[in-house]
Amino acid sequence: MALIVQKYGGTSVGSPDRIKEVAKRVKRWRERGDDIVVVVSAMSGETNRLVGLINDLNTNGSSREKDVVLSTGEQVTMGLLSLALESIDCPAKSYTGRQAGIITNSAHSKARIESIDEAPIRKDLSEGKVIIVAGFQGVDGEGNITTLGRGGSDTTAVALAVALKADECQIYTDVDGVYTTDPRVVADATHIPKLALEEMLEMASQGSKVLQIRAVEFAYKYDMPIRVLSSFDDGDNGKSTLVTREEDIMEQVMVRGVAFNRDEAQLTIKGVPDTPGVAFEILGPISDANIEVDMILQNIGTDGTTDFTFTINRADYSEAMSILKATGKTLGASECKGDDRIAKVSIVGAGMRSHAGVATEMFKALSKEGINLRMISTSEIKISVVVDEKYLELAVRTLHEAFGLGSKAV
Amino acid sequence: MALIVQKYGGTSVGSPDRIKEVAKRVKRWRERGDDIVVVVSAMSGETNRLVGLINDLNTNGSSREKDVVLSTGEQVTMGLLSLALESIDCPAKSYTGRQAGIITNSAHSKARIESIDEAPIRKDLSEGKVIIVAGFQGVDGEGNITTLGRGGSDTTAVALAVALKADECQIYTDVDGVYTTDPRVVADATHIPKLALEEMLEMASQGSKVLQIRAVEFAYKYDMPIRVLSSFDDGDNGKSTLVTREEDIMEQVMVRGVAFNRDEAQLTIKGVPDTPGVAFEILGPISDANIEVDMILQNIGTDGTTDFTFTINRADYSEAMSILKATGKTLGASECKGDDRIAKVSIVGAGMRSHAGVATEMFKALSKEGINLRMISTSEIKISVVVDEKYLELAVRTLHEAFGLGSKAV
Structure with a gap:
C-alpha cells in the first residue's frame, strides 16, 4: 500500500x-x-x-x-x-x-x-x-x-x-x-x-x-x-x-530539453572602478528594491575600470535602470545602458556532466543561423545564452534540432 | 471610553x-x-x-x-x-x-x-x-x-x-x-x-x-x-x-406592538384516550423528525377521550400529517385533520403584567370584525391567536388600531 x-x-x-x-x-x-x-x-x-x-x-x-x-x-x-x-x-x-x-x-x-x-x-x-x-x-x-x-x-x-x-x-x-x-x-x-x-x-x-x-x-x-x-x-x-x-x-541523455524565457531585460554599467566590492555596490541597491537578478557578467577592462552586465525580469526594467543610473553617478561610471528586448535560451541535461563539447556544439548551431550571443552562463547541467528577443523561436528550434530532441530525430 | x-x-x-x-x-x-x-x-x-x-x-x-x-x-x-x-x-x-x-x-x-x-x-x-x-x-x-x-x-x-x-x-x-x-x-x-x-x-x-x-x-x-x-x-x-x-x-406601555407569522399550519387529532402520556405519544414522533411544535392545545372530552391540536411551521405540514396519521392508527384516534392556511397574530407588551383586561379587549376588537379565533395562547407579556390566513392583515390592522399604536393615535 x-x-x-x-x-x-x-x-x-x-x-x-x-x-x-x-x-x-x-x-x-x-x-x-x-x-x-x-x-x-x-x-x-x-x-x-x-x-x-x-x-x-x-x-x-x-x-x-x-x-x-x-x-x-x-x-x-x-x-x-x-x-x-x-x-x-x-x-x-x-x-x-x-x-x-x-x-x-x-x-x-x-x-x-x-x-x-x-x-x-x-x-x-x-x-x-x-x-x-x-x-x-x-x-x-x-x-x-x-x-x-x-x-x-x-x-x-x-x-x-x-x-x-x-x-x-x-x-x-x-x-x-x-x-x-x-x-x-x-x-x-x-x-x-x-x-x-x-x-x-x-x-x-x-x-x-x-x-x-x-x-x-x-x-x-x-x-x-x-x-x-x-x-x-x-x-x-x-x-x-x-x-x-x-x-x-537508467538512461542519461546529454541534453534533456530546451527551456527559454522571454521576460528578460539586460542592464550594463560601464567604466566603473575595478575594485573589490564594486559588484556589491552595483547590485545592493537593486536587490534592496526587491528586484531579482538572474545572470551576472563582469568584464575586466585594461585601464583599471570594469564593465558590469546583469539580467532581470523585464517588468522591473525601468525601476532597475533608474537605480543603476543613480549608482552610476556615485561610482563615476562612463555609461549605463540597457535592453528590454532580449530572451534567454537554455539547454539542460544531467548528461552534460560526463560529456564534453556540448557548449561548443550549441554555439556552433546558433552561429550557423547567424544568432549573436549577448551573454553566456553555465552550470553543471545547463548552458544558457541571452539573445535578441527576435531570435528566440529560431534559437529554440535550432537547438531542439541540433540535439536531436524532436520526434522525427533518429 | x-x-x-x-x-x-x-x-x-x-x-x-x-x-x-x-x-x-x-x-x-x-x-x-x-x-x-x-x-x-x-x-x-x-x-x-x-x-x-x-x-x-x-x-x-x-x-x-x-x-x-x-x-x-x-x-x-x-x-x-x-x-x-x-x-x-x-x-x-x-x-x-x-x-x-x-x-x-x-x-x-x-x-x-x-x-x-x-x-x-x-x-x-x-x-x-x-x-x-x-x-x-x-x-x-x-x-x-x-x-x-x-x-x-x-x-x-x-x-x-x-x-x-x-x-x-x-x-x-x-x-x-x-x-x-x-x-x-x-x-x-x-x-x-x-x-x-x-x-x-x-x-x-x-x-x-x-x-x-x-x-x-x-x-x-x-x-x-x-x-x-x-x-x-x-x-x-x-x-x-x-x-x-x-x-x-421608564414608560411601560400595555401593548408595545403587534407581531404575526403567516408560515403556520395546524394539526388536530381527535378521539384519543385521555390518559397520562398521550401528549408525549403524539408529539414524540413529531419532534423525532426534527419538526418544531409551536402552540399546543388539548380539549378534554366527556367520554374518556380527548382532542389534541398543535401548530408547526407550514413547510413541515405534509411530513407532520403523515406522522400524525400513523400515530392516530396506533392510538385508535377517530380523526386526524389539519389546515395549512392559518396565521398567528400576537400582541406583546411588558405592561400586560400589571394591566388586566388586555385579552378581553383583544378578543372584542377581533370579534367586532367577525374574525374567528381558532386557538389562543398566552404568556406573561403576550397573547397569541390563530386565525384563518385570509384574516391576517385585517387582524393585524384591527389590533394595531385598537391598542392605539399608530402614529395618528391620540
Missing part, C-alpha cells in the same frame, strides 16, 4: 462538474488500496475574483488582510471536493492550512513553509479517509493566515508529501507532462517520460511553466519524486512525466 | 463601495474614543452563491464540509473591511471565528456558542486597533469549522459583546429599528425608540424579522443592550431602537 499525494490545479477543479470528475479519479486511486492526500487550488477564476474585490477598494492595506481574503478560494474547493467524494461513498475530510498544521514564516503573500504536523492527517488516513488539503496557505506561529504566493499549491503538495514520507507526489495539470521544449514553439517537441529532479529544477527556473520552481526545489532537497499528469485524460493510463532522483533514471 | 460591538449584515457590506462606507462609519465611532469590535456577515448574495456551488454537486455530503465552504463568505468580508479601514488610516485586524476563540458545540450548520476567549481581542484593542470578526462561524473542540445557521452573525455579535462586557451591541441592518408592526401591512406603524429585551424576545419569536431570535435570547440571558440601526442612514444621528433591560425603560 502506497501513500500518494495528488495536487489538482485551478482548471482541474474549475467547476462543480470538474470537481465531480476529480472525485471519481481520486476514488479510483483509493480503491486500488493506496492512501490518498489531495491538495487543491482555488477554482480557476476565483483568485482573480478575490483580487478584483481587493482592487476595487483601492486599498493600501496590509498583506495580512489580503491573505485572509485570498486564502478562502482554496477553502471553498476543499469543502466541495470532500462533499463530492462523500456523495460517491468515498469518506473524505478537508483540512485548511491551519488544520493541517502547515506552519510558515510571517512573510505574507510569499510565506515559506517551516513545518508540518502530520499526526492528525495520519490518524484520519488510518481510518480510511481521503484527506483534502487547501493548497497555497498556512498559518504563522501566531496563527495569522499566510499564503505562499501564486502557484504555491504545488509547494504545499510537495511539502506534505515530504512530511508524510509519501511514495510519490502527483501534480495534475492541463498538460500530460514535461516536453523537450514548449510545443507552441516547436511542433516537433517530444514528451519526456522520466527526468531528474535536478534537470527539472533547471528547466523550471529557465522558464518551463509546468511546475513551480519552489516546489521542485523542495522535492530536490528531500528526494521526493514528482509525477506530472493531465487531469483531462480520460483514464489513469495516460502519459505522464516522472521527475525523480538522478540515480533512478 | 465605551466598548461597542457593531454588526453589519449582508446588504450593508454588499459591495466594495458599501464596505468603504462601513469603514468610514466605523472610523467615526473609533475617533470618538470608543473601542470598536465589528462583526460582519457575508456580502449579500455570497452565501447563496456558495450554496449554489454545493447544490450543483447534487451531494449528500456531510454538514462538516458544507460549513467549510459556507464559512468562507464572512472571511472574505472581514479581510476586505480591514483593508478598507487600513486604507483610511484606521488600524484594524481581522479574526476568523477560530482566531477569536469562538468555541461551539459540534452541531454543524446550527452550532451553539459555548465559550469565547476574549484575551487576544482585548490585547489588540489595547493597541488601538479596530477588531473585525467573521460572524456566523466558530470551531468545535476539535478545531472543525462550524456555522451557527442563517442569521448567526447577530448571535456572534451579542456573544462577543457579552464576553467582552461591551456597553452596547449595535446591529446595523437595512431598517432603522423596530416598529409597532410590519409597515408593509400597517402603513401607520410607528417606530419604537426603546423596548425591553423580553418584549423583543416575544416580538422576534412571534415573527418580527428585525433580529435573530437566538441573538435576542442571548442578550436577554446576559442583560446585553442591543441597538438596531440602519447602515443606510447618512450620519450616525438617525433613528434607532434600543432593546434593553425592562428596568431601564
Whole structure:
C-alpha cells in the first residue's frame, strides 16, 4: 500500500462538474488500496475574483488582510471536493492550512513553509479517509493566515508529501507532462517520460511553466519524486512525466530539453572602478528594491575600470535602470545602458556532466543561423545564452534540432 | 471610553463601495474614543452563491464540509473591511471565528456558542486597533469549522459583546429599528425608540424579522443592550431602537406592538384516550423528525377521550400529517385533520403584567370584525391567536388600531 499525494490545479477543479470528475479519479486511486492526500487550488477564476474585490477598494492595506481574503478560494474547493467524494461513498475530510498544521514564516503573500504536523492527517488516513488539503496557505506561529504566493499549491503538495514520507507526489495539470521544449514553439517537441529532479529544477527556473520552481526545489532537497499528469485524460493510463532522483533514471541523455524565457531585460554599467566590492555596490541597491537578478557578467577592462552586465525580469526594467543610473553617478561610471528586448535560451541535461563539447556544439548551431550571443552562463547541467528577443523561436528550434530532441530525430 | 460591538449584515457590506462606507462609519465611532469590535456577515448574495456551488454537486455530503465552504463568505468580508479601514488610516485586524476563540458545540450548520476567549481581542484593542470578526462561524473542540445557521452573525455579535462586557451591541441592518408592526401591512406603524429585551424576545419569536431570535435570547440571558440601526442612514444621528433591560425603560406601555407569522399550519387529532402520556405519544414522533411544535392545545372530552391540536411551521405540514396519521392508527384516534392556511397574530407588551383586561379587549376588537379565533395562547407579556390566513392583515390592522399604536393615535 502506497501513500500518494495528488495536487489538482485551478482548471482541474474549475467547476462543480470538474470537481465531480476529480472525485471519481481520486476514488479510483483509493480503491486500488493506496492512501490518498489531495491538495487543491482555488477554482480557476476565483483568485482573480478575490483580487478584483481587493482592487476595487483601492486599498493600501496590509498583506495580512489580503491573505485572509485570498486564502478562502482554496477553502471553498476543499469543502466541495470532500462533499463530492462523500456523495460517491468515498469518506473524505478537508483540512485548511491551519488544520493541517502547515506552519510558515510571517512573510505574507510569499510565506515559506517551516513545518508540518502530520499526526492528525495520519490518524484520519488510518481510518480510511481521503484527506483534502487547501493548497497555497498556512498559518504563522501566531496563527495569522499566510499564503505562499501564486502557484504555491504545488509547494504545499510537495511539502506534505515530504512530511508524510509519501511514495510519490502527483501534480495534475492541463498538460500530460514535461516536453523537450514548449510545443507552441516547436511542433516537433517530444514528451519526456522520466527526468531528474535536478534537470527539472533547471528547466523550471529557465522558464518551463509546468511546475513551480519552489516546489521542485523542495522535492530536490528531500528526494521526493514528482509525477506530472493531465487531469483531462480520460483514464489513469495516460502519459505522464516522472521527475525523480538522478540515480533512478537508467538512461542519461546529454541534453534533456530546451527551456527559454522571454521576460528578460539586460542592464550594463560601464567604466566603473575595478575594485573589490564594486559588484556589491552595483547590485545592493537593486536587490534592496526587491528586484531579482538572474545572470551576472563582469568584464575586466585594461585601464583599471570594469564593465558590469546583469539580467532581470523585464517588468522591473525601468525601476532597475533608474537605480543603476543613480549608482552610476556615485561610482563615476562612463555609461549605463540597457535592453528590454532580449530572451534567454537554455539547454539542460544531467548528461552534460560526463560529456564534453556540448557548449561548443550549441554555439556552433546558433552561429550557423547567424544568432549573436549577448551573454553566456553555465552550470553543471545547463548552458544558457541571452539573445535578441527576435531570435528566440529560431534559437529554440535550432537547438531542439541540433540535439536531436524532436520526434522525427533518429 | 465605551466598548461597542457593531454588526453589519449582508446588504450593508454588499459591495466594495458599501464596505468603504462601513469603514468610514466605523472610523467615526473609533475617533470618538470608543473601542470598536465589528462583526460582519457575508456580502449579500455570497452565501447563496456558495450554496449554489454545493447544490450543483447534487451531494449528500456531510454538514462538516458544507460549513467549510459556507464559512468562507464572512472571511472574505472581514479581510476586505480591514483593508478598507487600513486604507483610511484606521488600524484594524481581522479574526476568523477560530482566531477569536469562538468555541461551539459540534452541531454543524446550527452550532451553539459555548465559550469565547476574549484575551487576544482585548490585547489588540489595547493597541488601538479596530477588531473585525467573521460572524456566523466558530470551531468545535476539535478545531472543525462550524456555522451557527442563517442569521448567526447577530448571535456572534451579542456573544462577543457579552464576553467582552461591551456597553452596547449595535446591529446595523437595512431598517432603522423596530416598529409597532410590519409597515408593509400597517402603513401607520410607528417606530419604537426603546423596548425591553423580553418584549423583543416575544416580538422576534412571534415573527418580527428585525433580529435573530437566538441573538435576542442571548442578550436577554446576559442583560446585553442591543441597538438596531440602519447602515443606510447618512450620519450616525438617525433613528434607532434600543432593546434593553425592562428596568431601564421608564414608560411601560400595555401593548408595545403587534407581531404575526403567516408560515403556520395546524394539526388536530381527535378521539384519543385521555390518559397520562398521550401528549408525549403524539408529539414524540413529531419532534423525532426534527419538526418544531409551536402552540399546543388539548380539549378534554366527556367520554374518556380527548382532542389534541398543535401548530408547526407550514413547510413541515405534509411530513407532520403523515406522522400524525400513523400515530392516530396506533392510538385508535377517530380523526386526524389539519389546515395549512392559518396565521398567528400576537400582541406583546411588558405592561400586560400589571394591566388586566388586555385579552378581553383583544378578543372584542377581533370579534367586532367577525374574525374567528381558532386557538389562543398566552404568556406573561403576550397573547397569541390563530386565525384563518385570509384574516391576517385585517387582524393585524384591527389590533394595531385598537391598542392605539399608530402614529395618528391620540
